[in-house]
Amino acid sequence: MKTQIIKAIFTNLLFVLGIILMVMGFTRGVSTVVKTVVFDKYPLDSHEEIRCETEVPQRVISPEGDVIPKEKSEEDKQKCFDRLEQSRKVGQVEDVTNSISFFVAGAALAFTFKRFIFSKEGKGGDK
16 A cells, blocks of 8 residues: 555656646747747847956056056957857757757656556556
8 A cells, every 4th residue: 555655656746747847848948939039149148248348358567567458459359259159059059958858858757657647557446
């Protein structure tokens, strides 16, 4: 009797966990699709979005020992914006991968344990 209860609890928990993972994967996937469709560029965290404008300029020490801020060249700015675009692509790929992974893992758990929960043997009485 106790093993049946433990098995039932275990299978029900894994089934519920699978459903939760599926819901999380679905909602993250919808969020990723909406971000891709609505925005011109895939959005990043706010601190990353303004990274190229707020980077601290490098400092150069003059022969006299004075610290002089060095202005960023156009080449440095372009490299920063290129890295920002690369970060956007990586972020988008990670979001898509995570969404699909959560959904597939949840579906595997839910469908695997669904057959144990809803089988004819589980409803009857092995008492």
